[in-house]
Amino acid sequence: MGFRFLTEAQVRELLPASEFPALVDLMAATLADFSAGRVAQPVRTAVPVGPPGQYLGVMPGFIPATGALGAKLVSVVPSNVARGLSSHLGIIALFDAETGALRAVMDARYITEVRTAAVSAVSVRHMARPDASRLGLVGAGVQARSHLEVFAATRPISRVCVWSPDAPQVAAFVRDMSRALDLDIGRAASAASAVRDADLVVLATSSDQPVVESDWIADGAHVVSVGACRPHQREMDPALVARGRLVVDSIEAASVESGDIVSGLAEGRFGRDHLVGELGSVVAGLVPGRTRADEVTIFKSLGLAVEDVAAGALAARRAEARGLGVELTL
DSSP, rough: EEEEEEEHHHHHHSSSSHHHHHHHHHHHHHHHHHHTTBBOOOOOOOEOOOTTTTTTEEEEEETTTEEEEEEEEEEOOGGGGGSSSSSSEEEEEEEETTTTEEEEEEEEEHHHHHHHHHHHHHHHHHOOOEEEEEEEEOOOSSSHHHHHHHHHHHHHOOEEEOOOOOHHHHHHHHHHHHHTOOEEEEESHHHHHHHTTTEEEEEOOOSSSBOOOOSSSSTOOOOEEEESTTTOOOOOOHHHHHEEEESSSOHHHHHHOOOOHHHHHTSSSGGGEEEEEEHHHHTTSSSSSSTTTTEEEEEOOOHHHHHHHHHHHHHHHHHHHHHHHHHEEE
């Protein structure tokens, strides 16, 4: 029995910017299924390889409602940026849930990029103030780009301000994204000035240490943190994590993987009840995403295998319908 192989370019063609709103809807439904226990997914296995922060992640998942079964294998190598390579490289393999036969293998880099941003957009939909439109970005890499693209495709954005310690990267980000999205993007002099007046804040860094302080974040802002996904890493000021209404994608995973949460619990800055719930429960209306206009809300994203499997299955269905990819046999 054969399987379909899809390159990154083909996956991009199958999941274009015009489809970002539909991808956000798919991620919302997948998160709701996850939090309701309607999927099978263990916490990812992370095999350390080399320096701290460098690992191979193994992420299997099964969505019975759609029959989507698969796994992502992803390597995380922060030093790849200096080599001119992506820090996240990998594949998604999809299987037939009935026979177990391999059905598709595809590049995972782009799917990881856009599904992460789409999940963040789900948190914005349910946790940000309805009029939130001023976006502050800390980080100017792949995830910062994808977040801006998905946010701009799914809600009005009135202002964008970005900061990163890598000045050439920021310059390229401002140039490329201004042209691509026809937005006026400001280059901030510091992380503080990037986020101080923002009502939407995205932290997309590879930093092991906090990149924002609580005092910089305005009342009523919604903060999305997509970096610091290992227990020894932090992306947010501990005072900010303690201050905000904290929602995660997976309570089980966040309790062992997120340094922002693991360290905060260990230091007694807050208890487990500070994690008010999972984003899927917020989507389902079981947990309020926001309780008042001046509340700081935080979504800590770690990434779920079922997000990759759902997005990969969508790409595979479209590829089969359009005849994209190469048919191979083992």
